[in-house]
Amino acid sequence: MKKHILSRLKRFTKISAALAATMFLWTPALLQANEDQSYQGLRDWINNSRPGTQSAVPGQHFSEKDRESILEALIPQAAWKYYFFDDMDMEIAATRQYGVPDDWGKKMSRDYKLDESGTLIDFTGGGFPFKEINADDPYAGQKVIWNMLWRPGSNDYDMPMVTWLRSEDGKLDRVMEYTSTNATYARGDHSLVPGYEDVKSKQIMEFRSPRDMAGAKDMSIRYVDHHRENSGWLYMPAQRKPRRTLASERTGELMGMDMIREDSMGFGGKIFENNWTYLGKRKVLATINVKTNPEFGGPSQWVPHKARWEVRDTHVVLVKPKSDDHPYSARIIFVDAETYWTHWMFAFDKKDDQLLRMNQHFLKYSDDYDKEPPQQASYIKQDFSKSVGHHVFLHLGQVDINAKKPHATMTHCFTNKKEFTAARAKQFYSLRSMISGRR
Amino acid sequence: MLMYRRQITKIIIFMSATLASALSWSIVNIGEDLELEGYVKAYNIIKNGASLFHDGELTHQRNTAQLEGKYYFLRDGELFNRFSAGPIDEATFTFLGRAVYDAAYDIRDSYDVLNDRGKEEYKIREAFVDIVMAPFSLRLGRQQVVWGETDNFRALDVINPLDRTWHGTRESWEDIRIPLWMARGIWDIGKIATFDETFLEIILIPDDFQANKVATKYPRPWAFRGIGLQDEDANSVLIGNTLHDLNVTVIDGAPDERKFSNMQGGFRFKGIWNDIDFSINYFHGFSQTTGVKVRSAGLDNLGAFNTVVETVNPRINVFGVTASFSEDRYTQSVFRLESTITSGVPVAIAPGAPHRANPNGNSFDTARQSVVMVGVDRPTWIPALNSLRTFFISTQFFWRRYLDYNNYYRGSFYDVRPAVVNGSTVPDHFVSVNEDKIDQDEFVITFSASTSYGAAGLWKPLFVFAYDPRSTGAYNKIKMEYLYSKHLVFAAEQHLYWRVSGSDQGPWGLGSYLGESGIRRNETVFTATYQF
Numbered sequence: 001m002k003k004h005i006l007s008r009l010k011r012f013t014k015i016s017a018a019l020a021a022t023m024f025l026w027t028p029a030l031l032q033a034n035e036d037q038s039y040q041g042l043r044d045w046i047n048n049s050r051p052g053t054q055s056a057v058p059g060q061h062f063s064e065k066d067r068e069s070i071l072e073a074l075i076p077q078a079a080w081k082y083y084f085f086d087d088m089d090m091e092i093a094a095t096r097q098y099g100v101p102d103d104w105g106k107k108m109s110r111d112y113k114l115d116e117s118g119t120l121i122d123f124t125g126g127g128f129p130f131k132e133i134n135a136d137d138p139y140a141g142q143k144v145i146w147n148m149l150w151r152p153g154s155n156d157y158d159m160p161m162v163t164w165l166r167s168e169d170g171k172l173d174r175v176m177e178y179t180s181t182n183a184t185y186a187r188g189d190h191s192l193v194p195g196y197e198d199v200k201s202k203q204i205m206e207f208r209s210p211r212d213m214a215g216a217k218d219m220s221i222r223y224v225d226h227h228r229e230n231s232g233w234l235y236m237p238a239q240r241k242p243r244r245t246l247a248s249e250r251t252g253e254l255m256g257m258d259m260i261r262e263d264s265m266g267f268g269g270k271i272f273e274n275n276w277t278y279l280g281k282r283k284v285l286a287t288i289n290v291k292t293n294p295e296f297g298g299p300s301q302w303v304p305h306k307a308r309w310e311v312r313d314t315h316v317v318l319v320k321p322k323s324d325d326h327p328y329s330a331r332i333i334f335v336d337a338e339t340y341w342t343h344w345m346f347a348f349d350k351k352d353d354q355l356l357r358m359n360q361h362f363l364k365y366s367d368d369y370d371k372e373p374p375q376q377a378s379y380i381k382q383d384f385s386k387s388v389g390h391h392v393f394l395h396l397g398q399v400d401i402n403a404k405k406p407h408a409t410m411t412h413c414f415t416n417k418k419e420f421t422a423a424r425a426k427q428f429y430s431l432r433s434m435i436s437g438r439r
Numbered sequence: 440m441l442m443y444r445r446q447i448t449k450i451i452i453f454m455s456a457t458l459a460s461a462l463s464w465s466i467v468n469i470g471e472d473l474e475l476e477g478y479v480k481a482y483n484i485i486k487n488g489a490s491l492f493h494d495g496e497l498t499h500q501r502n503t504a505q506l507e508g509k510y511y512f513l514r515d516g517e518l519f520n521r522f523s524a525g526p527i528d529e530a531t532f533t534f535l536g537r538a539v540y541d542a543a544y545d546i547r548d549s550y551d552v553l554n555d556r557g558k559e560e561y562k563i564r565e566a567f568v569d570i571v572m573a574p575f576s577l578r579l580g581r582q583q584v585v586w587g588e589t590d591n592f593r594a595l596d597v598i599n600p601l602d603r604t605w606h607g608t609r610e611s612w613e614d615i616r617i618p619l620w621m622a623r624g625i626w627d628i629g630k631i632a633t634f635d636e637t638f639l640e641i642i643l644i645p646d647d648f649q650a651n652k653v654a655t656k657y658p659r660p661w662a663f664r665g666i667g668l669q670d671e672d673a674n675s676v677l678i679g680n681t682l683h684d685l686n687v688t689v690i691d692g693a694p695d696e697r698k699f700s701n702m703q704g705g706f707r708f709k710g711i712w713n714d715i716d717f718s719i720n721y722f723h724g725f726s727q728t729t730g731v732k733v734r735s736a737g738l739d740n741l742g743a744f745n746t747v748v749e750t751v752n753p754r755i756n757v758f759g760v761t762a763s764f765s766e767d768r769y770t771q772s773v774f775r776l777e778s779t780i781t782s783g784v785p786v787a788i789a790p791g792a793p794h795r796a797n798p799n800g801n802s803f804d805t806a807r808q809s810v811v812m813v814g815v816d817r818p819t820w821i822p823a824l825n826s827l828r829t830f831f832i833s834t835q836f837f838w839r840r841y842l843d844y845n846n847y848y849r850g851s852f853y854d855v856r857p858a859v860v861n862g863s864t865v866p867d868h869f870v871s872v873n874e875d876k877i878d879q880d881e882f883v884i885t886f887s888a889s890t891s892y893g894a895a896g897l898w899k900p901l902f903v904f905a906y907d908p909r910s911t912g913a914y915n916k917i918k919m920e921y922l923y924s925k926h927l928v929f930a931a932e933q934h935l936y937w938r939v940s941g942s943d944q945g946p947w948g949l950g951s952y953l954g955e956s957g958i959r960r961n962e963t964v965f966t967a968t969y970q971f
Binding site for chain 2: 165167173174175177195196208209210211212214229231232237238239240241243244245246247248249251252253255256257325327379381402405407423424426427430431432435436438439
């Protein structure tokens with residue numbers, strides 16, 4: 001009996017060892033498949049993975065158990081590592097069609113064109129420059145991005161913000177508070193401020209905390225002529241004077257945040273500095289009309305949790321920088337096919353084609369502000385009713401992840417629509433505003 | 440009892456700022472209209488010997504509490520959220536108060552002779568009202584106004600004097616400028632012909648003149664005492680081979696602020712032309728560098744040498760232009776330019792100068808001086824040192840020239856030396872010698888580089904280098920700042936003075952003489968800041 005038990009024990013040990021060895025050999029491969037963050041992995045996902053018949057139904061709440069059956073086909077693969085976690089909760093809303101401002105597309109100049117680099121010439125806003133995107137068009141990628149850059153709601157707001165910088169273990173490294181105020185000058189057949197027809201938009205951003213940055217203020221001007229470089233000034237309280245900045249440097253991380261200036265809304269650079277490929281349309285989940293600024297969850301507290309998502313059709317655009325010195329080998333952007341707001345952006349490291357940075361955006365339709373207002377910033381109370389009726393999306397925040405560090409920057413924007421008069425805009429967005437600050 | 444009360448007051452001041460900040464995680468809001476922020480900083484300076492870290496000696500244990508506030512009393516045309524303010528759009532009241540206590544004065548017995556001068560400071564440094572009434576804005580009150588493109592050298596940035604008493608000019612100038620009571624009005628003009636973003640700024644300082652503050656009393660660590668003996672004052676004059684006792688009477692000749700004719704003011708017209716920021720500036724003020732006129736000098740019947748000198752701050756007229764341009768295509772740099780011509784700069788005339796060089800016989804003159812500064816700022820990738828973020832590199836070339844120069848011009852370095860008669864040192868007798876001959880052309884080159892490290896960019900190194908190509912004197916600062924949390928910031932820095940060759944002091948406060956025994960300004964600094 002004793003011998004029999006010993007023999008069974010030996011057999012059990014052998015089988016266990018064999019199983020363990022098998023598991024040991026297979027586990028990295030399984031993990032790798034799940035956490036594939038390569039450029040090729042995302043390209044394959046775009047080409048091959050499609051939502052099945054069992055798709056997202058409005059009102060459903062998805063958790064980790066719905067990952068394989070539904071979510072993997074709707075969340076870009078490079079993001080799986082962060083967006084799928086044990087107690088995840090995604091609420092699904094019906095896919096809506098959203099209206100545009102009443103005069104959108106009615107006051108546009110018609111005399112504009114693309115040059116051979118795909119740069120838009122003589123366009124002055126007031127509507128989308130390209131109503132249709134044709135997949136066969138060699139300039140389809142650029143056209144999607146032009147529509148994104150001239151989308152309604154991209155400017156004309158007060159945007160108090162809070163940004164959290166977190167390590168992979170969830171440790172909060174830094175919190176920043178700042179406010180961006182922004183105005184569209186180019187409005188189709190006229191400029192907000194007569195005489196400034198060359199200006200596309202102006203923005204002033206001022207830091208409020210932490211104290212080592214409080215009062216730092218940045219003004220930037222974008223021009224209608226895309227070939228003309230943006231202008232920028234920085235006021236530092238310690239210097240008590242403005243300093244001209246170099247706007248063409250867009251590839252260094254900003255103030256410890258996990259983004260570069262060129263990552264702004266997926267692409268904030270110059271069209272002619274890149275090669276473009278249109279990769280077709282793809283359905284993705286997007287936080288396009290969140291109830292309010294979402295809380296963050298996941299093991300690192302990096303990603304939206306208990307947020308409301310919508311299945312959206314997106315144009316997928318591949319961007320490859322022409323410069324050999326650029327940190328990215330490629331950038332893939334998912335831009336909403338109806339609203340032209342960016343939902344997802346993935347940028348790959350030139351060294352190994354693995355994910356380097358990504359961002360994902362939270363939006364809210366302005367006309368829903370009366371039913372479901374965003375949160376109030378802790379440091380300013382705003383009258384959100386001002387936003388209702390504008391028929392635009394407002395940016396409520398984003399997640400920026402640097403996969404290589406790894407580290408993330410999460411931002412809540414408490415955006416409220418703001419319309420400047422010509423006189424007030426002229427006064428506010430002026431070099432005069434930059435010669436003094438909080439102190 | 441009184442002493443205890445003062446100690447308690449100090450503790451309350453420093454602790455209240457800390458406690459107030461603990462209640463919030465950033466600026467403290469009181470209601471919707473009042474914001475408070477500030478910091479408490481412990482600043483420890485150890486001066487080193489001629490070689491780094493050798494023979495360290497604590498010179499400062501300076502604790503600063505700064506409270507800054509802004510009160511928004513008029514918003515969107517409504518005063519106190521109640522009354523219509525007519526054409527005024529916005530108005531705020533800003534104040535900035537500072538309390539300083541340097542514990543080194545209580546730790547070091549050798550500082551007892553200073554009678555607590557420099558030990559404490561309790562001041563409302565800035566207090567002003569901003570009024571916006573488009574297209575005009577007005578700032579009234581005690582404030583700082585900074586003009587120009589130059590960093591840390593004086594050309595157009597001459598409106599506020601500097602307090603150089605406790606750490607020379609090595610601190611952020613925001614903290615050492617002496618705010619003045621003035622009115623600053625701006626008319627935002629906008630586009631005129633081919634000029635964009637233009638505005639006209641006028642400043643008026645009706646009755647607040649202050650000279651640069653400089654400490655002179657030993658053993659204040661940054662006392663301005665030339666390169667000779669630091670712990671002795673001149674008490675003798677050597678005429679021929681005879682040593683005479685020296686008696687100096689000083690008359691304060693600073694301008695009478697109450698006189699209407701002593702008002703200071705100026706204007707700046709700024710705008711953009713073809714992507715070039717430019718400004719034209721003019722300032723009519725008083726020299727903040729104090730000159731000395733010899734009123735009388737001679738031997739009395741008892742053989743003592745008596746001299747009466749008057750400190751003067753002559754009228755200056757500063758005319759300047761600035762420009763900055765962002766060149767994005769070829770150099771990817773921002774170029775900065777500043778040029779000034781200043782009349783009324785005080786200079787000393789060497790003793791024994793001929794009549795043509797010293798026509799008034801008072802060993803004093805005023806000169807015209809020009810400055811040209813060319814600077815370049817560039818965010819620069821150095822992937823081997825930082826693959827995530829650029830280095831911000833800033834360099835300046837600063838050229839100062841005396842336009843009506845004469846060979847007898849002397850600077851401000853007076854050396855105190857033991858009196859030597861016929862080759863023998865006379866005990867307890869010291870003479871003063873000025874061998875600081877001013878060069879007609881003076882140059883200095885500066886370079887700084889900064890970046891940040893760590894996943895969240897919390898480690899912030901800074902490297903600074905300044906070099907005078909004529910005297911070959913140099914200065915380096917190496918600093919590392921660590922943003923430990925949203926409230927706590929730590930910094931360590933090292934200041935080093937050195938030279939390539941020779942012994943010329945040069946005009947900029949650079950060179951190894953500042954690191955040598957006696958002066959010893961090679962410093963190691965540790966700072967802990969609690970900010971809110």
